[in-house]
Amino acid sequence: MGARSCEPVAAITGLGFSQMSRAPIGTVRELAGTAVLAAISDAGLAPADIDGLLLNKSPTAAAEELPLLLQNDLGLRDLGLLAAIDSEGSSAVQMVQYAALAVRHGMARAVACVFSDTPVKSGSAGDTFAIAMPLSGIEGWEQQQGFLGAVAGYAMAAQRHMAVYGTTAEQLGAYAVACRQWARANPMAFLKKPLTLHDYLASPFVVEPFRVLDCCFPVNGAAAVVVTAADRAADAPLPPAYIHGMGQGHRGRNGMREDEPELHIGAVQAGRIAYRAAGIAPSDITQCQFYDAFSFAGIVSLEAYGLCPEGEGGRFVADGHTAPGGRLPVNTGGGHLSGYYLQGMTPISEAMIQVRGLGGERQARNDIVLVSGNGGCLDYHASLVVSPHRGLG
Secondary structure, eight states: OOOOOOSOSEEEEEEEEOOOBSSOOSOHHHHHHHHHHHHHHHTTOOGGGOOEEEEEEOTTSOGGGSOTTHHHHTTOOSOSEEEEOOBTBTHHHHHHHHHHHHHHTTSOSEEEEEEEEOOOBTTBOHHHHOSBOOOSSSTTHHHHHTOBHHHHHHHHHHHHHHHHHOOOHHHHHHHHHHHHHHHTTOTTOSOOSOOOHHHHHHSOEEETTEEGGGBOOBOBEEEEEEEEOGGGGGGSSSOOEEEEEEEEEOOOOOOOTTOOTTTSOTHHHHHHHHHHHHTOOGGGOOEEEOOOSBHHHHHHHHHHTTSSOTTOHHHHHHTTTTSTTSSSOBOTTOIIIIIOBOTTHHHHHHHHHHHTTOOGGGOOOOSSEEEEEEETTTTEEEEEEEESOSOOO
16 A cells, blocks of 8 residues: 545535436436536526536437537536546546546636436337447448447457456356345346346356347436535535546557457556555545446446456456455446446446435445546547545544
């Protein structure tokens, strides 16, 4: 463990949601506005107090679905910070990072960050996400081969991990089962039916080795947070989440035979930078909120962030360490698999609930919480280290 961080970078002081549903409930823009106003109120502020706004839409949505004109919808004036952030699944965490830097250096006093999406049409999101994910570097190859959706790319990455390290289907299943166990205590979770490993193994494949229960559960909805300077956080009506560390890591792909971006991911760099900034080691983390659009993403994140040895993520999960009662709680709200898929705002929102001590039956030890964002096919990574404590010493 390094020298402890004494002064946080900034604080997250507000959290807000729109309605969430598997049915049409409004436009991306409308839901975003609702979530931002809820987060502002939760922070004990008024719209006039907000002088920064950061927006994040899904990569599958058109730019005009969440325009900068949301500023006008909300009646926000004289903003010192306004931008749309696009780093795929790492964007929500990056929004919080940029907001923290802005308030730290005087560009703004209070920044609202929002993600909004409406991927579910007629009860299914399958068509929305059935788009080519360019991984080969050959223009149009993925589309021609029917290599569609993130599920195809992540499934191929998982197959490689299984071949190299011996990760098993049962270990993927253990991750999904642990997420469901957490979700059963989360009033906001969408999937709460008890799930056993037998149930998991009996579920249909989507793309091997992924079964339907390995995949995220998209919803229509929006979530937002408000970031302020740390010295203003004490004025908030609810406990803040102090930001002690931030990091990013984007390895890139060279297309060469020895390059294995599915095994050696940028989360290693993101975690190293965030830990160093917070003055901690991986062993100091008391819970994790991971971007886990697929079960494998959670398993490989445990390894990349130094929370278990390389190649041991599957065994770590199968031994029960991430489940309720385990020594390292992971995705205590059910994560993307059983909670709800609002991309990077899902782990951020659960981290806020946990840091505030509002988890109820699912509340876990919350001294130092690691939050991750993950975009592309394990290409783009961003992380936060947050805590209810202003000082980690």
